[in-house]
Structures are given as C-alpha cells and as structure tokens.
Amino acid sequence: MESDMSKIILGPMDGVAKYLPSDSVVIITDNNVRKYYGEKFPNAEIIEIEAGEEIKTLKTVESIYQQLLSLEADRSWFVLGIGGGVVTDIAGFVASTYMRGIEFGFIPTTFLAQVDASIGGKNGVNLRGYKNIIGTIRQPKFILCDTGLLKTLPKNEIKNGFVEVIKHAAIGNAKLFSLLEKNHETALLLDDNIIKKIVHDSIKVKTTIVKKDETEKLERMKLNFGHTIGHAIEKITHVPHGEAIAVGMVAECKLFSSMGLVKSEDTGRLENLIKLYGLPTAIRCMKSDIAETIRKDKKRRNNNVILPVLNGIGKCRLVDIELNKLEAAINDMC
Ligand SMILES: NC(=O)c1ccc[n+]([C@@H]2O[C@H](COP(=O)([O-])OP(=O)(O)OC[C@H]3O[C@@H](n4cnc5c(N)ncnc54)[C@H](O)[C@@H]3O)[C@@H](O)[C@H]2O)c1
Ligand SMILES: [Zn+2]
Secondary structure, X not given: OEOXXXXXXXXXXXXXXXXXXXXOEEEEEEHHHHXXXXXXXXXXXXXXXXXXXXXXXXXXXXXHHHHHHHXXXXXXXXXXXXXXXXXXXXXXXXXHHHHHOOEEEEEEXXXXXXXXXXXXXXXXXXXXXXXXXEOOEOOOOEEEEOHHHHHHOOHHHHHHHHHHHHHHHHHHOHHHHHHHXXXXXXXXXXXXXXXXXXXXHHXXXXXXXXXXXXXXXXXXXXXXXXXXXXXXXXXXXXXXXXXXXXXXXXXXXXXXXXXXXXXXXXXXXXXXXXXXXXXXXXXXXXXHHHHHHHHHOOOOOOOEEEEEEEOXXXXXXXXXXXXXXXXXXXXXXX
C-alpha cells in the first residue's frame, strides 16, 4: 500500500531486508517480542527493553540513547522498531530525537500497533501520569505489517485492537463496517484473508485522515471518536484502553443522539457490532465524574470541545460544543 508519508507493506517479516539499508541498522524491541520472534529478526544490532506501558518513560529513552552512543551510531544509522505500540512509540521518539533525527521503520507486532499505533507518525512517552505528553510527529520510512505475527497474541490484545478497527470503520468506511458485521467469527479467529483486508482498510482510513492534517489542526481530530468520554472512563475506572473506548464510542453516539445529531439506528448498529466482538458497551461509573474528568483534561485549550460525530455509518463530521453544554448533556444522559 502506498501512502505519501510512509511506505506501508502487508507481508511477511522476513521480507524486511529489502527496505533496510545494507548496514548500520539497530533494532529496538521488547523482551517478549524478541523471545517469540528474535530468530526471524534481520541481521542487526539489537537494543532490548522490558515489555509494558510502565517502560514508556524518558528514563528508557535515555538508556537507549546511551546504548546508541556505545554502538557509535551516527546520523547514517537506521532504527527498526519491532513490537507493539509501546515499542513503536519509543523507537519513533528515539529515532526522531537522536542526533536531531535519524531514519526509522517499524514492524508492528500487535493488532493495535498494525491498525493504529504505528500509523500516522505520532510517537512519544509518558511523564508523571500524563500519557504521551512528550513526543514528536515524524513519519517512519516504512511500516511492514505481518498479520502472521498476530497468532501469538493473547485474546484480549486482539479484542482491544478491534476497537480501533471499529472506530476507523465507523468514521471512514461503511463497507469495512459491514464486513466486520458479517465476518465477526472468522475475524476473531484471525482468518488470514479477512484479517489482511481488515488491517489494510483500517490503515487506509487512518492514513487518509492523517494525510489531510498531519499535525492535528482539525481533520485528524476525527480519530478521537469515542476517545473524549472513553479517556475519562479509562482514567476513572482503569479498565483497558480498548474497553473504555468501546464504551466511549457508544456513549458519545447516545449523547449526540439525544441532541438529535446522530440517528438512533446508527447508534444501535455500532452498539451491536461492539457486542459481536465481545466488548462492553456500558460501564458502571458516575456521570458527574466523567464530566469533571473531561473538564480537567490538561490538553484542553478553552471552554469548548471539538468532537467527532457520526454522519451515518462510515462518515463523520466535527462539532464544536461548549464544555458546559457537554457536561449538562452527560449528566442528563440515561
Ligand atoms: N502513536 C500512536 O498514534 C498511538 C495510537 C494508539 C496507541 N498508541 C500507544 O500504543 C501503546 C499500546 O500498544 P499495544 O497495545 O501494542 O501494547 P504493547 O506494546 O504493550 O504490547 C502488548 C503486549 O503484547 C506483547 N506482544 C507484542 N507483540 C506480540 C506478539 N506478536 N505476540 C505475543 N505478544 C506480543 C508485548 O510484549 C506486550 O507485552 C500505548 O502506549 C499507546 O499509547 C500509540
Ligand atoms: Zn485509542
């Protein structure tokens, strides 16, 4: 698949060599991924980090810079991130900042990383509880998605990845939405043909949006569908990101439905699809806490929020809404 920003390849991991420079490649990966797939890695230096969100810190970044210095890596080196979203976020950030930026590419190994995290050029780390607060936007040279790697993923990781796929379908591809509805059983079993189509189409929705607005002035905000209420739920309840966003998408649709902005049959279809993938559509949580958490969101610029609203399945528009009105609507929601 060609995109103006990065070359996106759907194919086996062992075909990566032709996209790499002939020498001076350093792989950044985590210990889990190396254990499963280390033998398939191309010939290169390896920097290994621990697995997990807790490792997404400046301390990890500093330790990688030090290892790059020990390897005498200069501006001609190439960083290859092989792993889930944690690895691609860290590897992208390291490569974007080491010596003011060296080239890099990704082999995303989780479903979420293939359909979402490795795509679009955002990278970064967490600081003092603020997620992804330090980072850059810089596009990798290539992203190679090998769907065969997904077979070793725990079931929950697959389910959580489907949340962002459903999001992409809902905001940008009605045909993908129908395909997800019709093929949920085979999709969940990771049938190779279906999963390749899903990864391809999902990436296409994201890259189409990012291409129009790389730095998130407006259009890219469409990718936040379900994430305003979803992030608040994630903060309050500490459920996994995917589950929180699944609930967030349904809640945002119901909210806009109550304002007459979304058709209730579209909300119904979305709710059904989320259920088909074994994901929650509601959660016990105080509405006032959600409203309060959205208000406190540190990234908020003013008293308004720009929210993506479904324009039917497969399309979406952005609506600028006053925070007070949003809070009132959340509190009124049944
Ligand atoms: N940059 C972006 O645009 C963007 C978008 C969405 C999410 N993210 C980030 O992505 C991160 C989450 O990514 P994730 O869900 O991939 O989590 P992750 O990277 O923590 O991976 C989840 C677990 O699966 C393991 N794993 C990876 N590949 C495997 C495989 N093929 N088989 C078996 N185990 C494997 C990992 O070692 C890890 O333990 C978050 O930090 C989030 O902020 C970034
Ligand atoms: Zn998300």
